[in-house]
Amino acid sequence: MDLNNAIIIKFGSIMIIKFWGVRGSIPTPLLPVEYENKIREILSLASAVDISDNNKVEAFISDLPSYLKTTYGGNTSCVTISSDQVSIILDAGSGLRLLGSDIENGKYTNITGDEYHMFLSHLHWDHINGLPFFIPLHKNNSKINFYSAHENCEDVLSEQQKQEFFPVSLESRPVDIEFHQLTEENEIKLKDLKIQTKKLGHPNDSYAFKITDSNNKSIVYSTDGEYDHTSKMDTYIAFYKDSEILIFDWQYSPEDIGTKKGFGHSSYKIGIDIAVSSQVKKIALFHHNHDYNDKVIDQNFENAKKYLRDKYPESKLEIILANENSDINI
Ligand SMILES: [Zn+2]
Ligand SMILES: [Zn+2]
Secondary structure, three states: HHHHOOOOOOOOOOOEEEEEEOOOOOOOOOOHHHHHHHHHHHHHHHOOOOOOHHHHHHHHHHOOOHHHOOOOOOOOOOEEEEOOOEEEEEEEOOOHHHHHHHHHOOOOOOOOOOOEEEEEEOOOHHHHHHHHHHHHHHOOOEEEEEEEEEOOHHHHHHOOOOOOOOOOOOOOOOOOOEEOOOOOOOOEEEEEEEEEEEEEEOOEEEEEEEOOOOOOEEEEEEEEOOOOOOOOOHHHHHHHHOOOOOOEEEEOOOOHHHHHHHOOOOOHHHHHHHHHOOOOOEEEEEEEOOOOHHHHHHHHHHHHHHHHHHHHHOOOOOOEEEEOEEEEEE
């Protein structure tokens, strides 16, 4: 075969999103009583099932409502996005601890090497509280690049590890740390990814990130944002426009959000309206309210799907519920 004349076909590359923490505000482990109640409910539904038949058991499990089959997870915000060439970490909530462990144990191989790129939407506790427990922070050869639009990022991360709060200071760690200042005007290029930044309405500001690969496919991570439906909506719609997936803060149900003005969060209605206007392909509902258990989250998810069907019957938008430890290929 004449290699000079060989035709090289480049297949479209993919980006892999993995959710390590999907809760808002504070880690929310499943309570023992909630676990027990799930067992009780499953057993009551299983009374007519022949449990000696494996196939029937599998079919029964597959038909169970999601809130009984799974738990959506209790760790706070942490998401990874991996392209062919590089991985980035979005937020350092308590889910970051699991990511660090999986990297250390060789269970997560999409991040290789000793250099990490961590983008922080903002510095509220639920978005940074996993950092002290991130194993690479404690490694000699590691380098962590922090990217933040908050000018005091270094001070806040250092403060979090003052001795009153944590026994080991950030400065005493052997890891090499570099801080990169983000602005809305400048974009960051990391190998085959481009990352842009957009300010959201949130106490002390939060920032959305738009991650675009070499095929011009975009993922938007937009958490901790409140929208006031002023003329600024056009700028959000322009930023989210045509993305493959919008990861969106749906902290409050439409019933609860009325009393939470100024708290800096959104609902599925706001998310779906924006996603449809922006013509994104998928919306992943994210930053689940710590006061909502799996059953309430499931019900709100059903309500979200109904809202989409009723209000936008022609829309092809797909709604996903972000689930801890799940991944999505884009
Ligand atoms: Zn948050
Ligand atoms: Zn916040």
